[in-house]
Amino acid sequence: xxxxxxxxxxxxxxxxxxxxxxxxxxxxxxxxxxxxxxxxxxxxxxxxxxxxxxxxxxxxxxxxxxxxxxxxxxxxxxxxxxxxxxxxxxxxxxxxxxxxxxxxxxxxxxxxxxxxxxxxxxxxxxxxxxxxxxxxxxxxxxxxxxxxxxxxxxxxxxxxxxxxxxxxxxxxxxxxxxxxxxxxxxxxxxxxxxxxxxxxxxxxxxxxxxxxxxxxxxxxxxxxxxxxxxxxxxxxxxxxxxxxxxxxxxxxxxxxxxxxxxxxxxxxxxxxxxxxxxxxxxxxxxxxxxxxxxxxxxxxxxxxxxxxxxxxxxxxxxxxxxxxxxxxxxxxxxxxxxxxxxxxxxxxxxxxxxxxxxxxxxxxxxxxxxxxxxxxxxxxxxxxxxxxxxxxxxxxxxxxxxxxxxxxxxxxxxxxxxxxxxxxxxxxxxxxxxxxxxxxxxxxxxxxxxxxxxxxxxxxxxxxxxxxxxxxxxxxxxxxxxxxxxxxxxxxxxxxxxxxxxxxxxxxxxxxxxxxxxxxxxxxxxxxxxxxxxxxxxxxxxxxxxxxxxxxxxxxxxxxxxxxxxxxxxxxxxxxxxxxxxxxxxxxxxxxxxxxxxxxxxxxxxxxxxxxxxxxxxxxxxxxxxxxxxxxxxxxxxxxxxxxxxxxxxxxxxxxxxxxxxxxxxxxxxxxxxxxxxxxxxxxxxxxxxxxxxxxxxxxxxxxxxxxxxxxxxxxxxxxxxxxxxxxxxxxxxxxxxxxxxxxxxxxxxxxxxxxxxxxxxxxxxxxxxxxxxxxxxxxxxxxxxxxxxxxx
Ligand SMILES: Nc1ncnc2c1ncn2[C@@H]1O[C@H](COP(=O)(O)OP(=O)(O)OP(=O)(O)O)[C@@H](O)[C@H]1O
Ligand SMILES: [Zn+2]
Numbered sequence: 134x135x136x137x138x139x140x141x142x143x144x145x146x147x148x149x150x151x152x153x154x155x156x157x158x159x160x161x162x163x164x165x166x167x168x169x170x171x172x173x174x175x176x177x178x179x180x181x182x183x184x185x186x187x188x189x190x191x192x193x194x195x196x197x198x199x200x201x202x203x204x205x206x207x208x209x210x211x212x213x214x215x216x217x218x219x220x221x222x223x224x225x226x227x228x229x230x231x232x233x234x235x236x237x238x239x240x241x242x243x244x245x246x247x248x249x250x251x252x253x254x255x256x257x258x259x260x261x262x263x264x265x266x267x268x269x270x271x272x273x274x275x276x277x278x279x280x281x282x283x284x285x286x287x288x289x290x291x292x293x294x295x296x297x298x299x300x301x302x303x304x305x306x307x308x309x310x311x312x313x314x315x316x317x318x319x320x321x322x323x324x325x326x327x328x329x330x331x332x333x334x335x336x337x338x339x340x341x342x343x344x345x346x347x348x349x350x351x352x353x354x355x356x357x358x359x360x361x362x363x364x365x366x367x368x369x370x371x372x373x374x375x376x377x378x379x380x381x382x383x384x385x386x387x388x389x390x391x392x393x394x395x396x397x398x399x400x401x402x403x404x405x406x407x408x409x410x411x412x413x414x415x416x417x418x419x420x421x422x423x424x425x426x427x428x429x430x431x432x433x434x435x436x437x438x439x440x441x442x443x444x445x446x447x448x449x450x451x452x453x454x455x456x457x458x459x460x461x462x463x464x465x466x467x468x469x470x471x472x473x474x475x476x477x478x479x480x481x482x483x484x485x486x487x488x489x490x491x492x493x494x495x496x497x498x499x500x501x502x503x504x505x506x507x508x509x510x511x512x513x514x515x516x517x518x519x520x521x522x523x524x525x526x527x528x529x530x531x532x533x534x535x536x537x538x539x540x541x542x543x544x545x546x547x548x549x550x551x552x553x554x555x556x557x558x559x560x561x562x563x564x565x566x567x568x569x570x571x572x573x574x575x576x577x578x579x580x581x582x583x584x585x586x587x588x589x590x591x592x593x594x595x596x597x598x599x600x601x602x603x604x605x606x607x608x609x610x611x612x613x614x615x616x617x618x619x620x621x622x623x624x625x626x627x628x629x630x631x632x633x634x635x636x637x638x639x640x641x642x643x644x645x646x647x648x649x650x651x652x653x654x655x656x657x658x659x660x661x662x663x664x665x666x667x668x669x670x671x672x673x674x675x676x677x678x679x680x681x682x683x684x685x686x687x688x689x690x691x692x693x694x695x696x697x698x699x700x701x702x703x704x705x706x707x708x709x710x711x712x713x714x715x716x717x718x719x720x721x722x723x724x725x726x727x728x729x730x731x732x733x734x735x736x737x738x739x740x741x742x743x744x745x746x747x748x749x750x751x752x753x754x755x756x757x758x759x760x761x762x763x764x765x766x767x768x769x770x771x772x773x774x775x776x777x778x779x780x781x782x783x784x785x786x787x788x789x790x791x792x793x794x795x796x797x798x799x800x801x802x803x804x805x806x807x808x809x810x811x812x813x814x815x816x817x818x819x820x821x822x823x824x825x826x827x828x829x830x831x832x833x834x835x836x837x838x839x840x841x842x843x844x845x846x847x848x849x850x851x852x853x854x855x856x857x858x859x860x861x862x863x864x865x866x867x868x869x870x871x872x873x874x875x876x877x878x879x880x881x882x883x884x885x886x887x888x889x890x891x892x893x894x895x896x897x898x899x900x901x902x903x904x905x906x907x908x909x910x911x912x913x914x915x916x917x918x919x920x921x922x923x924x925x926x
Contacts, residue, residue, distance in 0.1 A: 155271070155394040157405050158497050160387070161216060167266050168214035168247050176215040178499075180449040181241070182458060191458045191646065191703065192220035192446070196246030197382050203250050204327055204363065204380050212254060214247040216387060218449075218499070220442055222461050229461075233435035236399035236425060237355050240465065241442035243387035251378050257300045259360050259381045263334060264304050267358075271394055277337045279348050280306055283330030284313030291319070291373065294330045297362075301332070309345055317349050320361040320382075321676055327376065331361040336389075338398050357393065358385040367710075399423060401434050405494050409437045412490045417477035432476045439465040440484065444491045447509045448502040453516045456647055466516050475564045481521060485513035527557030531565050540904055541570070545577025552578075553585065576878065586684060597635055597651060601693035604632055604653055609688075609695045611658040611713075612669070617845045622721055626674070626712040629656040634707050635696075643706035644681075652681065652697045652705075658713040660720070661688040661695035665749035665756075666727050666841045671715040673697075673705075679714075680705050720842070722753030725850045725873045727841045728793070729783070730756050731828055732853070733870060734810055735835035736782045742775050746810075747865060751841070754875035758868045759861065772858065776868070777913045780855045790848035791830030797822050803838055810837050852876040854911040871911075882906075883914045890921050898922050 155163070165175050179199040183190045190198065196217035203211070221228035222240040231238045249259065267273045280301050285293035293313065301311045321328040337344040337354045347354045363380040367373050388400035395403050401410065402423055410421045413436055421433040443466045446458065453463035473479040492506040502509075534547050543566050551557040563573050615624045634641045635651040644650045652673075659669040668686040672679040684699040705711075734746050743760040750757040767775070803809065803823045827836045829847045844850060854876040856869045871879055889901050902922045907915060 155391075157387075157391055157403065157494075160391055160394060161498065163270060164216065164245050164266070165214065167270055168212075168262075171212070171247075171262055173212040173214040173247055176213055178215060178217045178243075181218045181220050181446055182449045182451055191461060192222065193217065194219050194221050196244045196384050197248075200248060200250070200382075208251055208378070210251040210253045212247070212249060214245075216498075217244045217246065218445060219244050220446060220461075222442065222465065229465075232438045233431040233433075235352055236401060236434075237352065237386070237389055237392075239388065239400065239438045239442070241438070241445050242400075245385045245387050245390065246383050248383070249379075249381040251380065254381065256296065256362055256379075256381065257303075259362075259383065260297070260300050260332065261304060263358055263360060263383065264306075267334065271390075273336070273393060274340065275306075277340045278306075279310045279312060279335045279337065279345055279354065280332055281312045281314045281318055281335065281348060282332045283318040284315050286315060286319070291330075294318075294332070294362075297330065297332050309343070312345060312348055314349060320359070320363070321367060326366060327363045327380070328367050328373065329361060329363045329365050331359055333360070334358040336393050338393075355389055356386075357389050358383065401437065406437060408490050408494055409441060409487060410434075412487055413437055413473075413477070413479075416479045416483045416486065417473070419477060429476065432472050436469045436473045436477065436479075436484075437487075439469040440487045441491045443469070443513075444488050444502065444506075444509055445495075445499075447512055448499070448505050453512065460647075463516065466513065467520050470517055470520055471558070471560055471564075475560070482514060482517055484517065485510045488513060523556050524558075524561055527551055527555035527561070528565060530555050531557065531562060535566070535569060535571070540906075541572060542906070543571055543573045545574035545579070546581050548573045548575075548578045549581035549585070552582075576875075597638060597689060597696060599653070599690050599694055599696070601690045603690075604694055606655055607632060607653060607657070607694055608655070609657040609659075609661065611656045612660045612842065614658070615842075617849075622717065622724075624658070624715050624717050624720070626714050627656055627658045628710055628712050629654050629658075631655075631705065631707055631709050631711060634705070643704060644701035645704050646701055648701045649699070650701065652699075653694060654697065654711070654713070657686070657695045657697070658715060659683055659686040659695065659697055660723075660842055661686040663688050663692065664839060664841050665730070666751045667723060667753075669715050669720055669723075671713065672702075673711040674714055675703075675705075675709065675711055677712075678703065680711065719753045721844075722873060722875075723751060724842050724844045726754055726756040726870075727751045727839075728828055728843045728847060729850050729853050729870060729872045730758060731810075731826065731835040731837050731839070731843075732783050732786060732847070732850070733758055733779070733868065734837070736779045736786075738810065739782065740775055740779055742772075742779065743866065754873045755869065755871050758870065760866055760868070762860075762864045762866050773912060773916055776855050776858055777916075780853060780911070780913060783853045786829055787847050787850050787853065789830065790846055791828070791834070792846050793829075793843050794827045795843070796825050798825060799823075806836060808833075808836050810835060849873075852880070854879055855913070856908070856911055858912065879909050879911060882909045883911065883918075886910070886914075886918060887921075890918070895924055898924075 169175060179193060181193050183193050183198060196215060200213070218241070220241050228238050229240055232240055247262065267278065268275050282297040282301070283294040285291055298311050302308065318331050318333065319328070320331045333356050335348050335354050336357050339353050344354050361382040363382055364376055365373050366376050388403060388405060391403040391405065392398070392400050397403055400406065410433060413433055414421045419429065422430055424430045443462050446462045451462045452459050453466055454460065470484055473484055474481065488510045489506050492503040496503040530551055534551065535543065548559060548562045551562055552559060559573070559575065559578055563575070566573050611627045614627065615622050631652055632655050633653045634644055636644060636648060641650065659671065660666065662668040669683070670685070671683050673681040673683065680703045681701050682699045683697045686695055686697050688695050730749050730751055737743055737760060743762050745761055747759040747761050749759065800823055803825055806825060809825070823838045824840055825836065826839045826843055828834055828843070851873045854871045856871055856879070858866060858868045861867050886905060890898055893901055899922065905918070910918065
């Protein structure tokens, strides 16, 4: 043990007996002293804004970032330690949305780390240092610590890290606290690049129990230190091979460790946060109570975190604006302004008072924040002024919209218009509405947003010079890979390669963050618009981080190639390996609606309505069905009667349940299927083969050729509601149907109308009638409610 740590040890022995309290600056010091005593060079934190030439990151997000060149090119053996400022809010990084909700994630945090470059120390030494620092130097109770190690992935030829397990045993950790994990314990810098197994140290915040089953599961056991053994590299084809040298990269959350040594159960209860939260409480004239369950406390945490992160980012040179990291800084600031005012009652322009408080909590380590805090406050006030200017201008528009109708619900379309034409965020509209005792139809808002998105996509036409021969290895078969397990659908996040990138309708090597463009993947999991079914949306991920937002998927080159259209969130390029994450809620809603479309087609035929399907458009839990009326000449009442019967028939079919069967067969065989309803030609899946989909149980069921994605059991559709049936001219009619959640929502709305009517004097009913939003009432109920409204007694 070196001299530094000896001194510290003595101090700590003394301090423990004196009930000593480790302030954040003492903790920093102890870390540096300890690693100095282990012959590490101590380096300063680099900026949270990465070098301009590192186009892969919006913010520094790990201690490792500044050492990338050392790993990739240097052969010099070095031991290094530092405490690095990190922000994990880049692109659409998950931590931005976690903040506030739990007690151990921030957007800005500091990462304590030490490194071995080119075999400067061994795996065993790395583990021993970590253990010694936590247990011997800081005096953390070893009975509260658990370690995890890499359990191996046979399929990829990656063996279990037994060496690591044995090291922990030799250190004295008992076997039942050394736990194997797979996904959590294999670290990769990116889709390609250095990688390797890791070992993590977890701390049980409660203690006095066996918490081994809670590791990586329950938030009461937090990961504090991650030690990565970087000895391999993954190439762009996904192959893993040995680097030829060993590096070790370790990272520990400073605020998490601080909460442990200060014996707090939350990062937000440590002395880097309490002054900020106290000041926020003062501004809000409300108390922060540190509770995990209180929404108000979650808002307190969010505000404190976002103001702190924005302050640090601005001091490192970020400017709130419309692109890159400036966009994220603006987003964090505006979110804090809005939530601070609407949920905590903080006054306008008071928020910048938090800046000097944040600066004071970091004055010793980052004096530059303190020195520039006046300038940072000014940026805060300017940004806030600009924000309220937009909001206030839009508020006038809101007032006139609100005056147009007396309905307690403000239409989502109107709210969307306010957003689109006046930049009024939905959250503000909701807040303004609440102030006058009204609500906003947020579901409709979302629908309008998606519609608008589609229109803008249409404008950017798919005119790509692509032929099927360009991509012999491309396939979209993965769109069918999903299973129903434990009561829900699971979509594997299929890993694949980017075959080609297009920008401005032309081949390109890469996309920068915020660029719009097209991609072709090797094994595409996204459903490209086909057979009336809308396309999937979602994200592409690298290393768990969202790098590309898929707004639309389209089949081109005669259906042979699926292209993804969207926006890069982080820089991406050809040949990278990405994981695919569908918007699963949307996909499930589309699957329910698609299966229900087949069901409607079948039911109409059974009841003799119309003479066949003419087209359909299937969306999330809603679809449009066009059919030809032939020569029939039904009265409105007769038609309504039939449609009510049709809905009943569908609902009964759904309640009976039954598994979906799908076969792929030849065109010739498919033509022989007797009760086939659709035109065989329509939904070919390449070559001569077709997909035949049969729903439900029994002999009399819907059978169609279809390349769409379907639910595994009709019961999952849950409910269907026929909303309208209109003439489209030229012997064509259009039916709109809702399924699943959308159907449930309109049933609830309808129920409330019945309740209203029942409790209203018949003479007064016409008033209620005026407020009914008929578009949200199913056809069957429209008829009944009209009768109720006409009743005089
Ligand atoms: N958002 C965050 N806020 C505070 N500390 C963090 C955050 N993200 C990571 N850390 C800390 O940094 C350490 C190393 O980072 P690493 O990338 O291994 O974390 P992680 O696996 O993303 O953590 P978690 O799964 O808890 O989000 C973690 O062990 C943790 O102590
Ligand atoms: Zn179909």
